[in-house]
Amino acid sequence: MNTRPQRRNDVPPGAEPVEFLRLMWRTRLFEEFSMRLKKEGAVLGNTYPCLGQEALGVAALALAAGDAVFPSYRSRAIVFGKGATVEQHFREMIGAPEAEQGGREVFHHAAFPGIGVMPSSSMIGGWAPTAAGYALTQQMERSGTVTVCVIGDGSLGAGDLHEALNIAGTWKLPFVLMVENNGYQVSAAWSQVRAQKALAPYVAPYGFVTRPVDGNNAFDVFHSMAWARAEALAGRPAMLDCETYRMGGYSSHFGEPRSGIEGELAAWRARDPIAFVEDWLERHGGMARREIAAVRAAEAQAIAAAWEKAKREAPRRAGDARR
Amino acid sequence: MGADPAVTYKDAIARALREAMAADPRVFVLGQDVGKFSIGGVTKGLIEEFGAARVRDCPISESAMVGIGAGAAMNGYTAVIEIAYADILAVAFSSIVHSAAKLNYATNGQLRCPLIVRAPINRFSRHGPMGTEVTLSWFMNVPDLDIAMPADAAEAYWLLRHAFARPVPTIFLEDRSLNASSGPLGAKPKAPGRARTLRPGRDAVVIAAGRMAALARDAADAMAASKTPADVRVLSLGRVKPLDREAILEAARAAGRVLVVQEEPPLGGYGPAIQSLLDTLPASALKRQPALLARPETFLPYNREEDVLPSAETIAAALRELLA
Ligand SMILES: Cc1ncc(C[n+]2csc(CCOP(=O)(O)OP(=O)(O)O)c2C)c(N)n1
Ligand SMILES: [Mg+2]
Numbered sequence: 001m002n003t004r005p006q007r008r009n010d011v012p013p014g015a016e017p018v019e020f021l022r023l024m025w026r027t028r029l030f031e032e033f034s035m036r037l038k039k040e041g042a043v044l045g046n047t048y049p050c051l052g053q054e055a056l057g058v059a060a061l062a063l064a065a066g067d068a069v070f071p072s073y074r075s076r077a078i079v080f081g082k083g084a085t086v087e088q089h090f091r092e093m094i095g096a097p098e099a100e101q102g103g104r105e106v107f108h109h110a111a112f113p114g115i116g117v118m119p120s121s122s123m124i125g126g127w128a129p130t131a132a133g134y135a136l137t138q139q140m141e142r143s144g145t146v147t148v149c150v151i152g153d154g155s156l157g158a159g160d161l162h163e164a165l166n167i168a169g170t171w172k173l174p175f176v177l178m179v180e181n182n183g184y185q186v187s188a189a190w191s192q193v194r195a196q197k198a199l200a201p202y203v204a205p206y207g208f209v210t211r212p213v214d215g216n217n218a219f220d221v222f223h224s225m226a227w228a229r230a231e232a233l234a235g236r237p238a239m240l241d242c243e244t245y246r247m248g249g250y251s252s253h254f255g256e257p258r259s260g261i262e263g264e265l266a267a268w269r270a271r272d273p274i275a276f277v278e279d280w281l282e283r284h285g286g287m288a289r290r291e292i293a294a295v296r297a298a299e300a301q302a303i304a305a306a307w308e309k310a311k312r313e314a315p316r317r318a319g320d321a322r323r
Numbered sequence: 324m325g326a327d328p329a330v331t332y333k334d335a336i337a338r339a340l341r342e343a344m345a346a347d348p349r350v351f352v353l354g355q356d357v358g359k360f361s362i363g364g365v366t367k368g369l370i371e372e373f374g375a376a377r378v379r380d381c382p383i384s385e386s387a388m389v390g391i392g393a394g395a396a397m398n399g400y401t402a403v404i405e406i407a408y409a410d411i412l413a414v415a416f417s418s419i420v421h422s423a424a425k426l427n428y429a430t431n432g433q434l435r436c437p438l439i440v441r442a443p444i445n446r447f448s449r450h451g452p453m454g455t456e457v458t459l460s461w462f463m464n465v466p467d468l469d470i471a472m473p474a475d476a477a478e479a480y481w482l483l484r485h486a487f488a489r490p491v492p493t494i495f496l497e498d499r500s501l502n503a504s505s506g507p508l509g510a511k512p513k514a515p516g517r518a519r520t521l522r523p524g525r526d527a528v529v530i531a532a533g534r535m536a537a538l539a540r541d542a543a544d545a546m547a548a549s550k551t552p553a554d555v556r557v558l559s560l561g562r563v564k565p566l567d568r569e570a571i572l573e574a575a576r577a578a579g580r581v582l583v584v585q586e587e588p589p590l591g592g593y594g595p596a597i598q599s600l601l602d603t604l605p606a607s608a609l610k611r612q613p614a615l616l617a618r619p620e621t622f623l624p625y626n627r628e629e630d631v632l633p634s635a636e637t638i639a640a641a642l643r644e645l646l647a
Contacts, residue, residue: 119430132387
């Protein structure tokens with residue numbers, strides 16, 4: 001079942017590398033901005049930043065509008081990629097009454113069903129069965145769409161995930177499992193919680209085609225999701241094992257729970273997913289450094305403006321957040 | 324009015340399910356051995372009529388079965404999930420509570436979760452402490468979750484029909500020991516889901532659900548025919564949650580003497596919920612302190628579980644005490 005295609009850095013058909021860059025900067029700057037808000041006491045909710053994992057969001061750009069994504073709590077990039085806005089996120093964070101979840105569900109589980117961003121769950125693994133259920137209805141309707149279930153590698157330990165994979169594989173659902181394989185489960189390195197780092201040995205036997213993905217290479221992520229989508233639609237549920245690394249704390253409340261990771265951080269800093277695309281754009285995309293820098297500046301400005309707007313919309317709630 | 328023939332409890336459930344599937348192509352069944360071999364008999368014939376895509380035999384993955392139902396609900400489908408027996412709800416608890424019941428709340432009404440979990444109570448199947456439990460009380464404090472526990476064929480039929488019209492998940496606790504009991508289905512209730520008087524009476528009221536309501540009716544019938552007759556009303560909750568507070572308070576005021584009977588221990592379930600509801604009545608409204616007859620705080624043995632469960636005799640004895 002396992003296929004090992006070449007990792008590819010060429011421009012995939014239908015892809016706009018500058019869009020990759022916009023999405024990744026939006027994600028990174030948003031994560032940094034929201035950590036600051038939390039630190040300053042301007043918002044109540046905790047954040048689970050996906051710093052270093054921004055390229056995974058590019059997978060959304062290889063999906064069709066009717067495809068559904070059930071994100072993990074660290075999937076900000078793919079949620080932005082599906083079209084959720086920074087402004088919507090700020091409304092959720094503030095718990096503004098006009099937020100889609102009305103101040104009920106935490107923002108890192110916010111659902112925007114209208115654009116195919118479906119609910120996650122605070123129960124690790126719990127959204128794999130719901131994603132499979134959604135994929136089942138897509139199959140029954142012959143809708144030509146797929147469901148993407150995004151999980152962290154720590155979810156491998158959850159029974160719900162295995163139950164869902166067994167069913168999705170057996171029923172050949174239009175289901176893509178996308179793994180944010182950052183090698184850690186809060187403080188525990190993968191080797192403390194499973195025997196193999198790669199997920200394919202676990203998932204392939206359930207009836208999945210699998211593909212290792214360089215999760216810090218936006219091009220590979222895009223190609224791989226396009227491949228996985230086609231496979232899943234052809235009756236072959238697919239798993240993308242996206243190797244990446246969390247370049248920062250676990251969450252705003254736990255901070256950095258890993259120790260002795262200085263070497264790993266240095267190695268992965270050299271594989272920064274944003275620098276990779278910027279480099280590509282300069283060398284192959286015909287963009288000047290100045291134009292590339294403008295992408296970042298524009299996203300930063302948009303985020304600051306969105307925050308101001310969200311605050312204006314719900315000034316009382318934003319002010320109350322210090323309680 | 325046409326004839327209203329007697330239908331068994333089990334056939335009433337099967338009929339409501341078949342009708343729902345015929346009416347809506349988005350209703351489908353998940354379970355183990357629900358297809359060609361219908362282990363409980365309720366799904367017999369459905370696979371021939373509606374096809375294997377809508378009657379799906381599943382691996383032993385109850386948590387995922389319920390989660391799949393919740394995911395399907397997000398796209399407008401209604402899953403009917405057959406759990407082999409109610410005890411097994413324990414392994415699907417997280418999916419029922421977090422994935423299904425909380426969906427509407429967490430998404431602030433963006434998504435609804437109609438789904439039905441049919442979980443037969445395996446009463447007198449001699450399956451012991453892990454195979455004959457009621458489980459109703461486990462779910463009492465979960466908002467946005469309906470619980471139905473029908474006492475007879477008519478209740479089983481109309482409550483299952485009603486569950487398909489609800490925007491929230493329903494735990495449907497049918498009692499296998501009632502499967503062969505039969506009665507007419509009657510006309511569609513004016514207010515589906517409301518408590519129902521199984522038997523009128525003026526001296527006292529028994530409030531119960533499922534098999535306990537059926538036994539209370541037997542006990543009340545026997546007391547009416549006894550040498551020292553008593554006239555006891557039986558109010559069957561049918562749908563235990565949402566609790567029909569209005570009917571309970573009305574029945575309690577009318578009779579002045581209330582006995583609540585449940586098959587589970589007394590620390591949870593509808594028993595204590597009804598008692599605390601009755602506490603809201605002025606002291607003068609009732610002639611006696613309401614009584615609760617419940618199983619002691621113990622599990623159920625495979626051998627003679629009836630010894631720890633309320634019976635028609637213990638219900639009658641509790642009523643005599645209440646009437647003394
Ligand atoms: C069933 C369950 N057990 C424990 C937790 C607490 N918890 C939340 S996230 C997490 C670690 C998840 O690791 P992983 O899936 O690898 O995601 P990452 O943080 O690495 O992105 C744990 C243990 C939970 N939410 N649910
Ligand atoms: Mg991880």
